[in-house]
Amino acid sequence: MNGAGDEYLRTKVMTASPHRLHLMVIDEMLKHSRNALKAIDAQNFETSHSETVRAREFCGEVLSGIRDDQDPSLAANVKDYFLHVQKYLFLADMQQDRKSAERAIELLEGYRESWVELNNQLAAAI
Numbered sequence: 001m002n003g004a005g006d007e008y009l010r011t012k013v014m015t016a017s018p019h020r021l022h023l024m025v026i027d028e029m030l031k032h033s034r035n036a037l038k039a040i041d042a043q044n045f046e047t048s049h050s051e052t053v054r055a056r057e058f059c060g061e062v063l064s065g066i067r068d069d070q071d072p073s074l075a076a077n078v079k080d081y082f083l084h085v086q087k088y089l090f091l092a093d094m095q096q097d098r099k100s101a102e103r104a105i106e107l108l109e110g111y112r113e114s115w116v117e118l119n120n121q122l123a124a125a126i
Contacts, residue, residue, distance in 0.1 A: 004063065019119050029058040030108045036092060037101040045096060052093035061088045081111065
C-alpha cells in the first residue's frame with residue numbers, strides 16, 4: 001500500500017470507536033476466510049494456508065480482547081463461539097476442507113450481522 005493509503009488506514013483505525021474497531025477485525029477475519037475458501041477451491045495450498053493463518057490471527061485478537069469482568073457468562077459464550085471459528089479455520093487449513101471453511105464463514109457472518117444489529121439498536125436508544 002502507498003503512503004497515503006497507509007495514513008488513511010491509520011487514521012481510520014485511530015479514530016474508530018471500540019464497536020467499529022471490533023467490526024473491522026471481524027471484517028478482516030471474514031475477508032481472509034473467504035480468500036482461504038477460494039484458495040481451497042483452486043487447490044492453492046500455500047495461499048489457503050496463509051489466508052487461514054491470517055484469519056486465525058484476527059480470531060486470536062478477538063479472543064484476547066474478551067473481558068469477563070462485567071458478565072462472565074456472556075464472555076464465556078463469546079469465547080466459545082470464537083473458539084469454534086478458530087477450530088473450523090484450523091480444520092480448513094490442515095485438511096484443506098471446504099466445509100470447515102464454509103462453516104467458519106457462516107459463523108462469522110452470523111456474528112457480524114448480530115453485531116451490526118446490536119450497534120444499530122444501541123445507536124437508536126441514545
